Amino acid sequence: xxxxxxxxxxxxxxxxxxxxxxxxxxxxxxxxxxxxxxxxxxxxxxxxxxxxxxxxxxxxxxxxxxxxxxxxxxxxxxxxxxxxxxxxxxxxxxxxxxxxxxxxxxxxxxxxxxxxxxxxxxxxxxxxxxxxxxxxxxxx
Numbered sequence: 001x002x003x004x005x006x007x008x009x010x011x012x013x014x015x016x017x018x019x020x021x022x023x024x025x026x027x028x029x030x031x032x033x034x035x036x037x038x039x040x041x042x043x044x045x046x047x048x049x050x051x052x053x054x055x056x057x058x059x060x061x062x063x064x065x066x067x068x069x070x071x072x073x074x075x076x077x078x079x080x081x082x083x084x085x086x087x088x089x090x091x092x093x094x095x096x097x098x099x100x101x102x103x104x105x106x107x108x109x110x111x112x113x114x115x116x117x118x119x120x121x122x123x124x125x126x127x128x129x130x131x132x133x134x135x136x137x138x139x140x
Contacts, residue, residue, distance in 0.1 A: 024074045026137040027112065029121040032057070036138040043079050045122055047089045048099050061102035062063060062123035064112050070108065074124045078139060 033055055037045070046052035049058055059093065064071040066083050074081045093099030103113045108125045115121040116133030124139065125131070 022076055024070060024124045025131065026078065026122070026124050026139055027073055027117055027131060027134040028137050030133060031136050032135065033047055034137060035135070036140055039078075039080065039139055042139050043081065046079055046102070047084065048093060048102060057065055057120040060118045060121045062105050062111055062121060063102045064108070064111065065104060069092045070124070070126050075114070078124070114133050
């Protein structure tokens with residue numbers, strides 16, 4: 001019983017405080033005129049509530065699967081939301097007909113390729129990923 005409590009405690013702590021070595025970069029299509037956004041703007045973009053960039057270009061959001069550790073860490077650290085909160089917002093918009101969910105990609109490599117090829121695209125990758133063809137967006 002004691003062993004189970006310790007293991008459960010370790011799992012909870014690791015979920016609440018993910019590894020500091022795993023940091024993400026917000027990336028966008030290289031043609032985008034934006035170089036930094038606020039955390040609030042990032043939340044609005046990733047919850048699909050802000051659908052245009054300041055230059056009226058439509059936003060295309062790409063995300064990794066809900067259970068991907070990079071996605072989990074991005075949601076918690078960069079957006080300060082839990083992944084289930086993002087999923088709940090997306091599902092509500094889709095099922096009510098008021099919006100859509102972001103495009104889910106399978107890997108970081110696919111994320112970079114799709115963001116690089118899509119005007120107005122926004123996504124994220126692990127900071128160790130090669131960022132050819134995309135630009136990094138700072139969050140302040």
